[in-house]
Amino acid sequence: MIRKLLIANRGEIACRIIRSARAMGMATVAVYSDVDAGALHVEMADEAVLLGGAAPAQSYLDGAGVIAAALACGADAIHPGYGFLSENPDFVAAVAAAGLIFVGPSADAIRGMGLKDAAKVLMEAAGVPVVPGYHGDNQDPEHLSGAADAIGYPVLIKAVAGGGGKGMRRVDRAQDFFEALASARAEAQGAFGNADVLIEKYIQRPRHIEVQVFGDNHGGAVHLYERDCSLQRRHQKVIEEAPAPGMTPEMRAAMGQAAVRAAQAIGYSGAGTVEFIVDGSHGLHPEGFWFMEMNTRLQVEHPVTEAVTGLDLVEWQLRVAGGEPLPLAQDQIPLLGHAFEARLYAEDVPAGFLPATGTIAHLRFSDLARNDSGVRDGDEISPWYDPMIAKVITHGPTRAVALSRLTRALEETEVAGTVTNIAFLAALSRHAGFAAGDVDTGLIDRDLADLVETGAPPAAVIVRAALAVAGWDDMADPLAGVSLWAPLGQGVTLGRGDDSLAVTLCPRGPSRVDAVLDGARYPCERRPGGWWIDAQPAPASAVQLAGGVVVFAGAAWAFDVPDPLDRGSASGATGNLIEAPMPGLVKAVFVVAGQAVATGDRLAILEAMKMEHALTASRDGIVAEVLTTEGAQVAAHDALIRLEDDTEVEGAA
Ligand code: ADP
Numbered sequence: 001m002i003r004k005l006l007i008a009n010r011g012e013i014a015c016r017i018i019r020s021a022r023a024m025g026m027a028t029v030a031v032y033s034d035v036d037a038g039a040l041h042v043e044m045a046d047e048a049v050l051l052g053g054a055a056p057a058q059s060y061l062d063g064a065g066v067i068a069a070a071l072a073c074g075a076d077a078i079h080p081g082y083g084f085l086s087e088n089p090d091f092v093a094a095v096a097a098a099g100l101i102f103v104g105p106s107a108d109a110i111r112g113m114g115l116k117d118a119a120k121v122l123m124e125a126a127g128v129p130v131v132p133g134y135h136g137d138n139q140d141p142e143h144l145s146g147a148a149d150a151i152g153y154p155v156l157i158k159a160v161a162g163g164g165g166k167g168m169r170r171v172d173r174a175q176d177f178f179e180a181l182a183s184a185r186a187e188a189q190g191a192f193g194n195a196d197v198l199i200e201k202y203i204q205r206p207r208h209i210e211v212q213v214f215g216d217n218h219g220g221a222v223h224l225y226e227r228d229c230s231l232q233r234r235h236q237k238v239i240e241e242a243p244a245p246g247m248t249p250e251m252r253a254a255m256g257q258a259a260v261r262a263a264q265a266i267g268y269s270g271a272g273t274v275e276f277i278v279d280g281s282h283g284l285h286p287e288g289f290w291f292m293e294m295n296t297r298l299q300v301e302h303p304v305t306e307a308v309t310g311l312d313l314v315e316w317q318l319r320v321a322g323g324e325p326l327p328l329a330q331d332q333i334p335l336l337g338h339a340f341e342a343r344l345y346a347e348d349v350p351a352g353f354l355p356a357t358g359t360i361a362h363l364r365f366s367d368l369a370r371n372d373s374g375v376r377d378g379d380e381i382s383p384w385y386d387p388m389i390a391k392v393i394t395h396g397p398t399r400a401v402a403l404s405r406l407t408r409a410l411e412e413t414e415v416a417g418t419v420t421n422i423a424f425l426a427a428l429s430r431h432a433g434f435a436a437g438d439v440d441t442g443l444i445d446r447d448l449a450d451l452v453e454t455g456a457p458p459a460a461v462i463v464r465a466a467l468a469v470a471g472w473d474d475m476a477d478p479l480a481g482v483s484l485w486a487p488l489g490q491g492v493t494l495g496r497g498d499d500s501l502a503v504t505l506c507p508r509g510p511s512r513v514d515a516v517l518d519g520a521r522y523p524c525e526r527r528p529g530g531w532w533i534d535a536q537p538a539p540a541s542a543v544q545l546a547g548g549v550v551v552f553a554g555a556a557w558a559f560d561v562p563d564p565l566d567r568g569s570a571s572g573a574t575g576n577l578i579e580a581p582m583p584g585l586v587k588a589v590f591v592v593a594g595q596a597v598a599t600g601d602r603l604a605i606l607e608a609m610k611m612e613h614a615l616t617a618s619r620d621g622i623v624a625e626v627l628t629t630e631g632a633q634v635a636a637h638d639a640l641i642r643l644e645d646d647t648e649v650e651g652a653a
Helices: 011-023 040-044 063-072 089-097 107-114 116-125 139-153 173-193 249-265 301-308 313-321 399-412 424-431 447-453 459-469
Strands: 004-007 027-033 046-053 077-079 156-161 169-170 198-201 206-216 221-233 236-242 270-279 289-294 338-345 363-365 370-373 386-395 415-418 490-496 499-509 512-517 520-527 530-533 541-545 548-551 556-560 577-579 584-588 601-606 611-616 621-627 639-643
Touching: 004 011, 004 063, 011 040, 011 313, 011 370, 011 386, 027 063, 040 289, 046 063, 063 089, 077 313, 089 107, 089 399, 107 116, 107 289, 107 499, 116 198, 116 249, 116 289, 116 584, 139 156, 139 173, 139 198, 156 173, 169 173, 173 198, 206 249, 206 313, 221 301, 236 301, 236 399, 236 424, 249 270, 249 289, 270 313, 301 313, 301 338, 301 370, 301 386, 338 399, 386 399, 386 541, 399 424, 415 541, 415 556, 424 447, 459 490, 459 499, 459 512, 459 520, 459 530, 459 541, 459 556, 499 520, 584 639, 601 639
Parallel strands: 004 027, 004 077, 027 046
Antiparallel strands: 156 169, 156 198, 206 221, 206 270, 221 236, 236 338, 270 289, 338 386, 363 415, 370 386, 490 499, 490 556, 499 512, 512 520, 520 530, 541 548, 548 556, 577 639, 584 601, 601 611, 621 639
16 A cells, blocks of 8 residues: 655646545655746645756656655655656656556556557557558658558558657648658657658548556456547547447447457556547447557546546556555446536637636636646746646536536636636537537537637626726725715726727716716616626626736636826837747748738747747738747747837838
């Protein structure tokens, strides 16, 4: 039995692991980087050890530092969470060599599944169906193109060392093969230091269905049913669910058995996930699924499995790592109702899902959901790590109930201080095809424009924002002692994008005010339960931030409040500098000094947080200077490109 557990991770997963470990009576040790000194996971653990600087290589990826911390504080086991060191076989071997327990599979099991081509060979031998394709050693382009012809188009080129969709290209026609191959190989070489690829049949209308497996150190292996992760954007999961819609008992049995065979083939211990691609074009049937890869760790989306089985997977991990046999036999594992998980991120959806940063000024979760989070009011979403704020998980007796709860829970979730993807997630949860269970990995892309559209704020939301900005929320009795100005109108200006909204507030008596917006009059009255606007209960929550206000009404409606003292500073040099929105690597620069650019032109590509971000011109102009070079590592707000002053052409007086 493990007595003291070190958690080599941060954020929601570290907090989630600490909760289960504590519940089992274990002592817990957090590790952290200097920017995480005040983080929730540090506060929750019994002890905490500083690893080093913010960059993951100096902290959460520093395997030697993690092991030294565990030894110094007398921990007997290390839980890696997901990401960071969780699938690094050399780290696993070093943990064992230090006499510590690694909560997860053996280094050999991780190595066996580490490369997609080797894993496919292993799975074929174990009788697990794999996607038809070529996964041999011959990397000659002519040979690979011949393999693609034999498989039949469309095909998918995949980096054998791939992950996160990198080095992956869909090819529809033979004449496009060589170009796609070259770009997949180049991307794979850059990302993984390994340019080798495999070729697969591209499955039409694919669904991503994965099976949760568990093994112990006594030869036992079971599965905990499937999760459907077909709602993806750029191969990243967005909303997951369990069980898979349309799943039949025959197919579940076939997939479950295949996944258990996969785990047994590598002597798997602990929690793992076997990912399958499923042909969803003609409903689910036992011949229509193929092995894609195995993730040898706990997955982000494990809570949906916990919801439908009523089990604590981290508790299972810790018990198995401590030497116990699997707590339940296959036929003892329940499957109850339906569950969803939505991944809530700090990201700017209209700007192309750009990861965002900011200080969380206000955070409220719905009591309809399990909310796994690693942040709290006042915490900073730093540019150093994954910008996840929370996972919102709902459960219900049926899929329809669980999904309605998800919608409600997302509508009731309040985050201010950073932009988030909540409105997008809520729109997705209301999508008719999704509600009907008609999911595939292309759903989000097909309907992206509708899912991203937020529309204009309702009048009641604008008026509510104006009441907050004018200070009416805080006044015990708005008329007491202010009779001098009370009868006068009070003007409030709210900014939204490029629009400016003017609201005039005219006090009408105790706790009453008329708001005038676009010539229309909205009577407002403050009652004990909150504001009523135009004879309707108004959104309860309006949060004021520096320079803005956010009203929560099924979605977060943010408005800028222009600072009157600040006017005028927006002219001059502002708008001339193109800055790095976050720390990252400059992948490409497309312009040179003296070049004319138009609004929207791509100026440079910044690679940050595993994604490429195009930096574009926000106005027409001439490039004055290029202040960076390709390959440069830059910090947030570093100036990369300067445009000539709008007025420079006229010359200074
Ligand atoms: P990575 O390890 O880079 O994430 P995966 O092999 O897990 O790559 O595939 C990621 C996603 O790409 C899958 O979830 C699925 O949506 C899609 N995909 C993978 N293989 C195929 C295929 N053969 N046909 C169609 N889509 C595929």
